[in-house]
Amino acid sequence: MSLGEVTNLLRDSGSLLVTSHVDLDGDALGSELGLALVLKRMGKTVEVVNQDHPPLSYRFLPGSQMLQSLSGEIGGFEAALVLDCTCIERTGSVAASILKSKVPVVNIDHHHSNVHFGSINFVRPDACAAALLILQILDRLGESIDPDVATCLYAAILAETGSFRHSNTSPETLSVSARLAREGADPSTIAAHVYGRKAPTTLRLIGHALSSLEIALDGAVSIISLERSKLEEGRIAGDELEGVVNFAMAAEGAKAAVFLRELPDGIVKVSLRSDGTVDVDLVARQFGGGGHSNAAGAKVKGTLADVKVIILERIAGVLAGR
Numbered sequence: 001m002s003l004g005e006v007t008n009l010l011r012d013s014g015s016l017l018v019t020s021h022v023d024l025d026g027d028a029l030g031s032e033l034g035l036a037l038v039l040k041r042m043g044k045t046v047e048v049v050n051q052d053h054p055p056l057s058y059r060f061l062p063g064s065q066m067l068q069s070l071s072g073e074i075g076g077f078e079a080a081l082v083l084d085c086t087c088i089e090r091t092g093s094v095a096a097s098i099l100k101s102k103v104p105v106v107n108i109d110h111h112h113s114n115v116h117f118g119s120i121n122f123v124r125p126d127a128c129a130a131a132l133l134i135l136q137i138l139d140r141l142g143e144s145i146d147p148d149v150a151t152c153l154y155a156a157i158l159a160e161t162g163s164f165r166h167s168n169t170s171p172e173t174l175s176v177s178a179r180l181a182r183e184g185a186d187p188s189t190i191a192a193h194v195y196g197r198k199a200p201t202t203l204r205l206i207g208h209a210l211s212s213l214e215i216a217l218d219g220a221v222s223i224i225s226l227e228r229s230k231l232e233e234g235r236i237a238g239d240e241l242e243g244v245v246n247f248a249m250a251a252e253g254a255k256a257a258v259f260l261r262e263l264p265d266g267i268v269k270v271s272l273r274s275d276g277t278v279d280v281d282l283v284a285r286q287f288g289g290g291g292h293s294n295a296a297g298a299k300v301k302g303t304l305a306d307v308k309v310i311i312l313e314r315i316a317g318v319l320a321g322r
Contacts, residue, residue, distance in 0.1 A: 003136060006106055009079055010141065013044065013078040013079045015045040016045070016079050017049060017074060017081065018047070018083065020082070021090040021091060023269075023297065024052050025160075025242070026155055027129045027156040027159055027160040028050075029058045031108075032050075032083055035081065037062065037063045037152065038138055038149060041143070045077075047068065047074065048063075048068060050070065051094055056240060057193060057240075058155070058194070061152050062149075062152060070093050070094055073100075074101075075100075077101065078103055078104075079106060080098045082109075083134075084108075084109055084110070084111075085107070086113045087117055105118045106120045107121045108137070110123070110126075111123075111125065112125040112293075113290060128161055128169060128170060129157045130160075131156035132173075134153060145179075147183065147184025148184075149183075151186070153180055154187065157176065157180075158187075161173060166294055166295070198240065205231070217315065219253040219254070220253070221254060221257070221258060221312065222258070223248065223257070223260065225261070225304050228262035228264065231261075231262075245259035245271040249273040258272055260304055260307060260308060262304055268301075268303070272296045273295055274295070275294070276294055280318075281296045283311065283315055283318060
């Protein structure tokens with residue numbers, strides 16, 4: 001770990017780019033904003049730029065007005081902070097600007113599959129979330145954690161642990177979360193935003209997806225799927241379906257769950273979950289995606305039917321130790 005190197009660079013740099021992975025989630029956004037809010041307070045020029053727009057459920061986060069989606073080339077920064085990414089390619093279209101800039105790259109991540117791509121690598125695979133590493137950095141800098149920062153980091157941990165249900169919920173996780181609540185994060189309000197009410201049209205679409213439930217590999221895998229036409233018919237943004245795969249994971253006896261969602265241009269978005277029996281990160285990485293052993297995702301070229309067959313084959317291989 002290079003915590004000291006990270007904080008030295010942050011103190012010495014006047015302008016910083018903060019970014020994270022494609023298909024933004026709660027940990028990526030909460031970590032980005034928690035860090036950016038403090039860097040701005042320190043007098044730094046900070047740009048938070050991602051390939052994708054943030055999901056609606058996280059736009060309540062303090063500082064969310066800083067979030068930018070990439071619309072062209074980025075430049076003028078002295079260092080790039082890449083959060084929650086196993087490799088630079090996971091930043092999507094932002095990667096080209098970072099590599100062209102030739103500035104120091106700080107890799108801040110908690111995935112065991114991280115390839116240590118940064119000039120400085122602060123990687124803790126034992127941490128429940130990237131937000132935990134951000135808190136360590138802020139503490140090392142000697143910066144206070146105000147309610148806005150606490151809200152961002154708590155939301156990140158809440159999302160990454162699946163409301164403290166996943167196996168990455170350690171004593172450290174709960175201790176840090178309690179501290180953030182003492183610093184001003186409101187757990188009930190944050191949970192209401194992240195897991196709160198959905199529009200009736202969204203609920204109907206989730207119902208349609210659940211009606212497609214299939215059980216495969218002798219009950220080991222549950223699968224749900226959603227056609228692009230249904231999304232367009234209901235005029236639903238894809239990010240409103242975040243977490244739907246967890247419904248499939250609730251199927252009795254399932255060791256892994258798959259949610260297939262059809263995107264434009266013959267692409268299928270694959271969301272994967274596991275009870276710990278199947279390392280779904282191994283599956284996702286075969287398609288250029290990634291995540292954690294119990295939660296991962298990828299985008300795969302093909303039809304819903306074809307991708308379903310391919311994904312089941314790969315899961316069967318992981319189960320068999322191939």
